[in-house]
Amino acid sequence: MPASDAAFAAALRAPVTMPEDLDPLEQFFQRPEVSAFHARARDAGQADASLRTCAALLPSLHPGRAAAVALMCGSLVEDGADPAILFPVLLGLLRQWLHTLSPYCAQEVEDDDDEVEEVDRQAWLDARSRMADVPADRRWEVEALHQAADLLVLPMMTMALRDRGNHAALVSDAELMSLLHPMATSNDSLPFENLHYLWLASQLGYEDELVVVLPASMTGFVARAHAVNNNFHAFTLLQIIIGEHARSLDVQREIAAREPDQDGDTADFQWLQADAYANGELVNAMRFAWGEASLRHNVSRHGKRVLIALETDEGMKRNWSGFNGAMHEAQQPSMTFTRHLTPEEVASYLV
Template sequence: MPIKDLTRTLTLPILKPAELDTLDQFFQRPEVRAFLTQSRDPAHTAANLQACADLLPRLHPSRAAALALMGGSLVEDDADPAILFPVLHDLLGQWLRSLRPFCAQEVEDDDDEVDEADRQAWQDAQARMAAVPEDERWQVEALHQAVDLLVLPMMTMLMRDRGNHRAFIADDDLMAMLYAMTTTNDSLPFEQLHYLWLASRVSYEDELVVVLPTSGTGFVAQAHAINNTFHAFTLLQIIIGEHAEALGVKREIAARTPDMDGDTADFQWLQAGAYADGQLKNMMQWAWGEAALRDHAQKHGKRVLIALETDEGTKRNWSGFNGVVHEAQRPSMTFVRYLTRDEVASYLA
């Protein structure tokens, strides 16, 4: 059977760098080719993906990442994205924990203004790498490359299944490592890992509440795969423009498209806590554009944004936030319904 042949060949130990496969070599293995051919048959796809899930933890990271890439190709052809993802999620955490000690932000020796903890972290990371015996460093590099390769199938599965995404962003330890190893890591930089950090910031809201206090109106929207709050502003302002008369908006709303690179706020965008007892209490409670949409405050169990019309207008502008991080992302903001007057009052109370 293909899975038995695959298991037998992939579980052989890798004892030296020459035994590592390139991707071409991996996919040219007869056992891999036979297994992939069988897996493309819908009658075997799900079972073979489950077999891969069982096999992956037993493999050298280099082979595990390549096998995961094969699984990702099956998901791109409409296989179930949830079968393999939990194992990849677990492997990523294990691999990043192994590499984390080698990662730190570079500090110049003659920089007297740098924080001492950052200086020590940089020195420690260099010392740890130097302590790895020369004939074992290839293992660190192989693991480093495996992480970047694992990003590709994980992105495919993250963007096709909200359950995968929920589990991913709920892993606080992994999110902390992802942030540190993509933003403050000069000693062992990754080429692809930042895509997983970007994917982790994507938000989904089945009922996003938008309140327009100047006109006493508002609406509910469904937010799907939104990069961040700047991205949400662009898409929400399109909806407001389309419903401007019903919403009682007085100012002119600029025409815009969902994927435009740059945009400017037509409103002063605030968080729910800016209002209390129906009155504006804190103009500085901005809805920060760089934040993930899901990071904003909730009220009555719903994520709330306030779009305030101001006489002087606003100066907020942004660029580079509206593109997709993966072809399967397909971001959208969909109008659901108008708020009632009582609902508007309750969200401003």
């Protein structure tokens, strides 16, 4: 191990027994051992090796220092280092840290709210009680872990949105996902500033072959979806494609012009799940493809996610806003037309 790496590891493994042992971020990056390590990591061809050094080191560090090091590593990934090297370690750290913090997290319940579920009321009371039971001279440890978890989100976003394997690992981590949703979206007792971004990232859709069927014309196409926020976002992007291929898809209605990242949009079609159809007939016009859902939650047929674009003036039509923008510069959402479906394929998706 190079001397600078050894000095870096030794300095960061120093015991943390009081709040003063943890440097603010600006001071942390100014530490000689840290700045020397970072300078060497930025040498040509050195970044990936430095990330591997950090991958071995991080689990032994205090969370406050581990999160700071991860943030530094995120900057290396932004400059082109391999995003897959460190992500599994960060995934494990966040899972562990959120598990430790989860007893202190609950959604607020008003004392005089008679309509709230008793289990939710008790969860709120329990979370507050557990925090009150933490000795005053140890409260800083919970606060430091809380801050570390929120900081860790930033490099994780950088890595998850630059590598589909990382994103797949995130959404397949059932334990982490079960913690992430309530702690990011329904947590008033120990709120996070950044955690909801990772929850939003977990909802992004990646489909190499997303099938869209238009029953009115018995046509359809296959598209490739990359980093799409949710179904609402997908509808906008797919309606752009339908407008561009309206003639070959034999679409009779006028398709509104729209931009991929516009703030709001409306439905040109009634968007349904594949099982709204059976034996070529519409059997459940209320089987909607809900806009807030992730692409991966849509029904599959023949091993592919399917959306039905029903060309009708009847039924519910929806407006939406705030779903079409990218949450991170590395997201780069897109929907790409791949090919038309054959008539036989269209029929097979409506059986």
